Amino acid sequence: MKMALAQFNPIVGDLPGNAHRTVEWAREAHAQGAELVVFPELSVVGYSPHDLLDNSRFIDAVEAAIEHIHRHIPEGLGVIIGAPVRNPDPIGKKLLNAAVLLERGLPPRITAKMLLPTYDVYDEYRYFEPGTHQDVIEFRGLRLGVHICEDMWNLAEYATYHMYDRNPVEELIEQGVDILINLSASPYAHDRHDVRSGIIETLCRRHGKPFLMVNQVGANTELIFDGDSRVHGADGRMLACAPSFEEALVMWDSDTGEPCTPPRRDRIDDLHDALVLGIREYVDKTAAFDQVVIGLSGGIDSAVTAALAVEALGARRVTGITMPSVYSSEGSIHDSEVLARNLGIAFHELPIRDVVDAFSRTLQPLFDGTTKGVAEENIQARTRGVLLMAYANKYSRMVLTTGNKSEMAMGYATLYGDMSGGLAVLADVFKTDVYALARRINERAGMARIPLSSIEKPPSAELRPDQKDEDSLPPYPVLDDILRRYIEERKDEEVIAAETGHALAFVRSILDTVDRNEYKRKQAPPGLRVSVKGFGSGRRMPIVARVNRRDIDQMMNELTQEARA
């Protein structure tokens, strides 16, 4: 049977638009000879619609969208879409996260997701009741084992948070299936392609059945979906695959399939493409602004952000503004100019000295006799924030912020200053990876698109004379290594100290600094998530809290001593 994988990019909440495009894609699949086309998880509403699902009229509209699709798909085609449907049971959550098989003239056939991820960025049990059983769907002589995303992830070797007490894939297999079909909304992170391959190959080999997986593509606020849809044969070999980071309708014939080898992907290339997609989607889907503006400091973060923005939107839609102060080096201004010229973007210079002086005069009655410090440094960063936002407000642009994950972790950024903007492009990219991105951008361009001096000079906020990041922070390779273990691998001080060989007190001081800056991240713009644990909705730490690792140590030591006594 000819099947189509619809690696589809819905817009969250745009029910009429998503429904119309679903019909178009179904017609195209039919025209190409498909008997069955499979869309991703929640394809009608986008992932995730969040609390839109709490609105009963929105659910009425979802039902209308499904009915619209049902009426307009071609005769002779089976269409599996993903949608929230009302839970027929009055007890439990009001919705099911469902796969719906639509055929003209036949009632919809519904399968509910059984395993609802409720950790990291996922809040599914907030909205959905788990399905209580899986029924094989008979479709033209084929027994389809339809299930949804997390339903396939319950393997001990891949569980990061916990195992579930049900195994939907095995429950389907026990009923006898000819093919497993998974609808996903599985966001990108460095390792996802390989993890998905590992899981699907394991399941194919264990059960001796082919496996078809269709994932969303596109981005919604912080989440980037890479697609990566594919079919594996009963022996685990990949038989069809969609390109990453773009929409695609991929045909696969279950009777004739040839092996398919996806192009080998490099981590930094993937990261690059994910960020480019994330920027483009944020700007185009919100449709509030056509263009973006970026403060160019001459440093590497703003240079990489600008280069990615140009990839995403084209040079015409990007403006760079340099805002030198008395502490800015000549080199910094020059590097910004060269970068803007290399990228072909509009470029302006707005010196901040006049405004900073006016702030000093205004505050003089209150600041007289005090020593210059963080207050004065922040005034500079905030003056830049106000200038960028003024330009953005005047000319309907969105500001992209440029802070990286290392800075966000350590609070090495100014609220309402360099943190002002609509989207934080690098918020989930450690500084060491920002360097790798810069080098890759230049390699791809075959030239120093990002000036080498921006890459090679020691990083500096340039908020006081001769300031260097390393005055305040450990060297980035050391810092990033510790931060990755703490944030992404969720390890604590003792384990990290043991693994890295750093002193416990040093590791503790870094972890304490991360914790203490939660209040800053609370007010940060959304950031593009490219790791398994970004700041943002996937990491929910209390702001008002007192975790004193020293006191905790002492309590634990006292107990040990009491136990000995």
Next chain:
Amino acid sequence: MKMALAQFNPIVGDLPGNAHRTVEWAREAHAQGAELVVFPELSVVGYSPHDLLDNSRFIDAVEAAIEHIHRHIPEGLGVIIGAPVRNPDPIGKKLLNAAVLLERGLPPRITAKMLLPTYDVYDEYRYFEPGTHQDVIEFRGLRLGVHICEDMWNLAEYATYHMYDRNPVEELIEQGVDILINLSASPYAHDRHDVRSGIIETLCRRHGKPFLMVNQVGANTELIFDGDSRVHGADGRMLACAPSFEEALVMWDSDTGEPCTPPRRDRIDDLHDALVLGIREYVDKTAAFDQVVIGLSGGIDSAVTAALAVEALGARRVTGITMPSVYSSEGSIHDSEVLARNLGIAFHELPIRDVVDAFSRTLQPLFDGTTKGVAEENIQARTRGVLLMAYANKYSRMVLTTGNKSEMAMGYATLYGDMSGGLAVLADVFKTDVYALARRINERAGMARIPLSSIEKPPSAELRPDQKDEDSLPPYPVLDDILRRYIEERKDEEVIAAETGHALAFVRSILDTVDRNEYKRKQAPPGLRVSVKGFGSGRRMPIVARVNRRDIDQMMNELTQEARA
């Protein structure tokens, strides 16, 4: 038997501190003759510890804290505490949300919460596996029906989100209990006292058993816990009650209990006390700053915020700064001065004209020939934000923001301007209630502590000549009525139009404005939650989304027409 209700205020994450204070309270209860003392839900860690629970070392430390308590409580006393405990089953979430009965020399007895709220501000299924059963705890001849918070809320007449398929209270009753004991972490909202009374009275009468409920008190970031702990007799009458909004150790003798009548509470008094507690707790528990600073505009929002801050912290810890512009009326500056004098707080004036002029000069090359508008208005608001933050940074103060819920809803506020600060005091208080608070503050003071002109003049942002809020917004009584139905009652345009009699297009325009401003609220400081649905962690709306109510209407109408055809 003499029992003690420990209406306790833990600090989130402060395991050593919470453990030590638990022991102190237990000793005090014992000294007063109690045989059993009951602490609130998650009393050892505070509610909610959020993703601290994902850290395995933190859970080790919780175990140490429980052991510390166990070893140090007095002989002869039973102590029921609330704590996360490790799930002994390797399948499922790694923790249980447990009540733990500790007695010296006996093993702990553990009961796990069965109903895990996962809606609004609650994320319990993110961390906890539901308990599978409830066992009655035998304690000195009494059969205790111990259960936790949501476990008592599964009554159809009180369910707002959904019903559960288990009923822990009935399962306990079936086993035969002498008293129901509920450990809660139930945050304040206008109607909570009456709702709790309604539920407990219903359960007492239905089952003919007394009911003891102990709730947390205090505040953690946005959540304010009012306490409201009590005992009801088998006939439903209240037999003991703790004061609201403060810690208390309340004794109750099951053999002699006399009826107790809690003082009648007024909605605005409660709101006042909740906000005062919320401010005090945020400042004192973060312990990052001893003092706060507030921008005083002469308007009612900043006046009420300052008055509440003085109630919370004392006049010595509050500073007011007025930042007049060329558009500020003489009256506004005067009202700010009078307010500061009435409150006895430090007061400074920082005119913004010089800085605003410097911004104009700096931007002149880019703004030349454009019409003044939102960009220029925002520069004024942001100049004030920078000045306040500069003062706060210099003198280690925290800025309190003053925007109300009506403004937050409509985006009638400037990001990085008046939205700059650590805590948004009135973010969950509609403007109409801000007026009620102002009047109540003056009644309580027996004088016009808040100048009458601040209350009586038409609200204005004073960012351009003769600007009034009503130029941009409907009158607040009309607006708030619509917003309350949309946000708190989660109704949509058709229902609201029908209920209020307003035109559908008018209601739609307001709802669309609320939706469109999600990006601003994403970057707002945390706000004190005082309603059943505040902005913040309880309302999770997508930012990149396209909900076009007109298109949805059209799709639904087309379907109806097709169905007729």
